[in-house]
Amino acid sequence: MHVEQKKARVVAFGCQMNERDAETILGLLEQIGYGRAADDIGADVVIFVTCCVRENAENRAIGNLGDMKRLKAQKPGMIIGICGCMVQQEHVREMVRNRMPWVDLVFGTHNIHRLPELMARVEAGERVIEVWDEAHEVVEGLPASRAFRHKAFVNITYGCNNFCTYCIVPYVRGRERSRRPDDVLAEVRKLAISGCREVTLLGQNVNSYGRGLPPEDDGGLWGFADLLRAVDTVDGIARIRFTTSHPRDFSDEMIEAVASCSKVCEHFHLPLQAGSDRVLKMMNRGYTSRRYVDLVGRIRQAVPGASITTDIMVGFPGETEADFQATLDIVREARFDAAFTFIYSPREGTRAASMPDQAPEAVKRDRIYRLIELVNATAEGVNESLRGRVVEVMVDGPSERDPSILAGRTRSNKMVHWRPGGQGGALAPGDLAMVRVLEPRTWTLHGEAADVPREAGRVD
């Protein structure tokens, strides 16, 4: 008798860590017999990989879980699961336990590898809630059902030890653990063999990679710079990215490694958070605005054409107008290629949530609008300098809006849309193409196929 294969859907919110975890979750589900579902209604199991970094991220997940109640009423056999950062918080688990009876499965960020066993219990009719408060050692060898063939995320560290006072990540992702260099390299090699051309090394603070790892046989220790140099030698990989960097821990040796490794892309995502030293101190960031600007200068000097992007927050408790002006000053001085801007969101259990002088909503809104305006003007200015220039782009595929247009990214991580030339039809995801920038915009560059030979190495 033919039995139709059951289908699974895994929906990730939040950062690249969750996107990567979603691939492991789907890989584990495939291992126990599930196929991929194209949408919620066609799925027999739907799992949400949640984020709690800001209140609106939590609200989005709660909204999606709410929609599942209706869907499950139509399709009672469906299994609904929730995992990820949100459910590491006790109060969220209580809410799900008591007020969302249609959720069948809850697991956390530290026990993803237990999914096959947990699913077996759910399939047998049990409601399973299993979350571990602490991480044990790194689990290697889990399967992954990758979102793309030509590019992939590779974890290098898990967790975070920094305890920035606003941030919930160290509480929900546990203490920092580095993967062994051999394990990272084995994953990159395997990806390269399966057709991957670009890897992004992931960690909350990639610059602290290697801390706590045992010495190698020769007694040497591995740091982030060593890892970059090693990954740079893997055949088949054309581009190496890394995120996120912590400005406090970005050493000259690491800058030098980026400069000297030909595959490592000249893009630095360096979250600034705030420009006022008083606020940076209250945030426990461990650097001053001068040190930040100095780092940007050293990067620009060592890595010509480097693009620098950042994260900035407004409305931290006690932030005055003068503090905010200091943030604007650094945006002008650092000339960011792009910035993600956030309104401070108090997170239960963090130190900043109980600090005095929480800023009123109206003040936060006013500041974020002014910040976005400046950030956009700066990005437009930076991108304008690329007008008429030829850049090397890695093809991602046809643009979502217009399939006759290709989309891809420069080494500096700028999104490019262009009309392919004569051989355009033959371009596949992961291929490198030369594109002339005709119309730079704030967030994307628009261009045309450039009839020049592809030069090895850096172009933009």
Ligand code: SAH
């Ligand atoms: N480990 C990374 C990023 C973690 S979260 C780093 O240190 O850069 C990504 C961004 O979310 C942060 O850079 C910060 O700008 C923002 N963020 C974190 N907690 C926040 C909060 N409570 N409210 C608003 N934004 C926050």
Ligand code: SF4
């Ligand atoms: Fe959060 Fe700071 Fe760690 Fe980044 S470095 S995850 S902002 S605590």
Ligand code: F3S
């Ligand atoms: Fe969110 Fe967790 Fe990432 S809280 S930002 S998904 S580490």
